[in-house]
Amino acid sequence: EVHLVESGGGLVEPGGSLRLSCAASGFVFSDAWMSWVRQAPGKGLEWVGRIEGKSDGGATHYAAPVRGRSTISRDTSQNTLYLEMNSLKSEDTAVYYCTTDVTGSPIWGQGTMVTVSS
Amino acid sequence: DIQMTQSPSTLSASVGDRVTITCRATENISKWLAWYQQKPGKAPKLLIYKASSLESGVPSRFSGSGSGTEFTLTISSLQPDDFATYYCQNQEWQFGHGTKVEIK
Numbered sequence: 001e002v003h004l005v006e007s008g009g010g011l012v013e014p015g016g017s018l019r020l021s022c023a024a025s026g027f028v029f030s031d032a033w034m035s036w037v038r039q040a041p042g043k044g045l046e047w048v049g050r051i052e053g054k055s056d057g058g059a060t061h062y063a064a065p066v067r068g069r070s071t072i073s074r075d076t077s078q079n080t081l082y083l084e085m086n087s088l089k090s091e092d093t094a095v096y097y098c099t100t101d102v103t104g105s106p107i108w109g110q111g112t113m114v115t116v117s118s
Numbered sequence: 119d120i121q122m123t124q125s126p127s128t129l130s131a132s133v134g135d136r137v138t139i140t141c142r143a144t145e146n147i148s149k150w151l152a153w154y155q156q157k158p159g160k161a162p163k164l165l166i167y168k169a170s171s172l173e174s175g176v177p178s179r180f181s182g183s184g185s186g187t188e189f190t191l192t193i194s195s196l197q198p199d200d201f202a203t204y205y206c207q208n209q210e211w212q213f214g215h216g217t218k219v220e221i222k
Contacts, residue, residue, distance in 0.1 A: 106164055108162065
């Protein structure tokens with residue numbers, strides 16, 4: 001069974017940094033296209049970025065609001081996906097979800113809450 | 119990026135009503151569309167994937183159709199548990215802005 005478990009959320013000061021993790025299991029992680037999606041309180045769902053499968057080149061792509069201050073990476077030895085963000089702003093406050101459609105249908109983790117506040 | 123437009127943004131309906139939500143893509147996305155239901159404080163729940171495939175465990179009153187650039191989610195007979203916000207999503211994980219289904 002495909003399983004995604006996020007961790008690393010919490011309270012961060014404006015201008016600070018964070019690293020979110022997503023532990024993956026139940027599929028060939030290295031070849032899976034993985035995305036991060038977030039949802040700010042009371043707002044809609046927003047794609048943050050993705051990393052392509054290793055066999056497809058492993059390129060990363062980012063949404064405009066986070067481009068230049070975010071990095072998505074993966075550790076295939078640990079089957080773990082990462083999202084690093086810096087220069088955090090209040091508008092980055094959201095639940096962050098790790099996602100994939102490696103099985104042909106969308107799979108989501110349970111999410112991890114990030115609050116950017118002083 | 120492919121943009122997704124949902125309509126209506128809000129829908130008022132009664133229990134037993136047939137409800138239809140539309141999602142349009144700015145480019146042809148074949149059948150790469152999913153529909154979600156979300157309730158306050160909860161993670162999105164997958165209802166439909168690949169435009170018309172019903173996720174396991176989802177009631178059969180939910181159905182999806184369409185291909186290319188226009189898609190619909192239909193609830194054949196609205197139940198009290200169905201009052202929620204619904205989102206569409208394409209294969210690039212771009213989402214519609216949501217449709218809130220409210221009690222009339």
